[in-house]
Amino acid sequence: xxxxxxxxxxxxxxxxxxxxxxxxxxxxxxxxxxxxxxxxxxxxxxxxxxxxxxxxxxxxxxxxxxxxxxxxxxxxxxxxxxxxxxxxxxxxxxxxxxxxxxxxxxxxxxxxxxxxxxxxxxxx
Amino acid sequence: xxxxxxxxxxxxxxxxxxxxxxxxxxxxxxxxxxxxxxxxxxxxxxxxxxxxxxxxxxxxxxxxxxxxxxxxxxxxxxxxxxxxxxxxxxxxxxxxxxxxxxxxxxxxxxxxxxxxxxxxxxxx
Numbered sequence: 198x199x200x201x202x203x204x205x206x207x208x209x210x211x212x213x214x215x216x217x218x219x220x221x222x223x224x225x226x227x228x229x230x231x232x233x234x235x236x237x238x239x240x241x242x243x244x245x246x247x248x249x250x251x252x253x254x255x256x257x258x259x260x261x262x263x264x265x266x267x268x269x270x271x272x273x274x275x276x277x278x279x280x281x282x283x284x285x286x287x288x289x290x291x292x293x294x295x296x297x298x299x300x301x302x303x304x305x306x307x308x309x310x311x312x313x314x315x316x317x318x319x320x321x
Numbered sequence: 322x323x324x325x326x327x328x329x330x331x332x333x334x335x336x337x338x339x340x341x342x343x344x345x346x347x348x349x350x351x352x353x354x355x356x357x358x359x360x361x362x363x364x365x366x367x368x369x370x371x372x373x374x375x376x377x378x379x380x381x382x383x384x385x386x387x388x389x390x391x392x393x394x395x396x397x398x399x400x401x402x403x404x405x406x407x408x409x410x411x412x413x414x415x416x417x418x419x420x421x422x423x424x425x426x427x428x429x430x431x432x433x434x435x436x437x438x439x440x441x442x443x444x445x
Contacts, residue, residue: 201438239438247389247433256434264388265371266432308390308432309371310380314325314363 199239200259200286202278204229206242208252210271221271225253228275235283248307257282262291266307277301323363324383324410326402328353330366332376334395345395349377352399359407372431381406386415390431401425 208222219227226242234240248254251268255278258264265285270278277299284293290312295303332346343351350366358364372378375392379402382388389409394402401423408417419427 199438201435203435241435241438243435245433247430251431254432256432258434258437260437264434264437266390266434268432306371307375308378308380308392309369310382310388310390310434311325311327311365311367313382313384313388313437314323314365 198259198286198289199237200257200262200282200291202229202234202238202240202282203243203246203256203258204240205244205246205248205252205254207244208246208249208254210252211250222253224272225255225270225275225278228272229278232275232279235279235286237286238279238282251307254307257285257291259286259291261312263312264310265291265302266309267302267305268307269305270301274301322383322410322413323361324381324386324406324415326353326358326362326364326406327367327370327380327382328364329368329370329372329376329378331368332370332373332378334376335374346377348396349379349394349399349402352396353402356399356403359403359410361410362403362406375431378431381409381415383410383415385436387436388434389415389426390433391426391429392431393429394425398425 204226206223210221253270254268328350330347334345377394378392
């Protein structure tokens, strides 16, 4: 199953940027692409995940799965983000055993959301 | 369309509870039910939204909608949570105009996640 890794590319991570300087969020996005996107993971840039005070931030989501948001990241986090995204994609319900999660996923969670409910009106 | 309001009922909001004391998250859940659940909103208790340092927390989600997580709430927030959930349910894409959001939704966002992508394999 394909999962989505959203990366906030507008995040300034609390920094004041010089003119022409690349935003930390965009640097993280580039670093993730450079680290190699795992099979089953679709990397999608997004403008703002509304976690500005805890940036840079990313979100993992997919149909019938828990969604996760992680923060306080930088481009140096890219290899761990990629590894964590691969583990998430490989877990049928998106729940990766605690010990198999990269440290940033264990310690820098901002939030998780249960799977979207399939309501009766949509299922009919 | 029915949307889901998840309320973390295990949240201690950083407090040490006395034996038998109701957790702040459970109090928030009760206060939301007492405030009156709006039409189109399904209130679902959940054990941990992984936003423990920013509790109490809630999440709003629904099919083909942005999801939102809010934090630093208490049972006193219940009327605003209910009003915000009603506005979210009434907005077809879940995006409520900024000025129509309760103040806690404007100032206490923990994260938002774009709608779950409907991947080709699921659409076939």
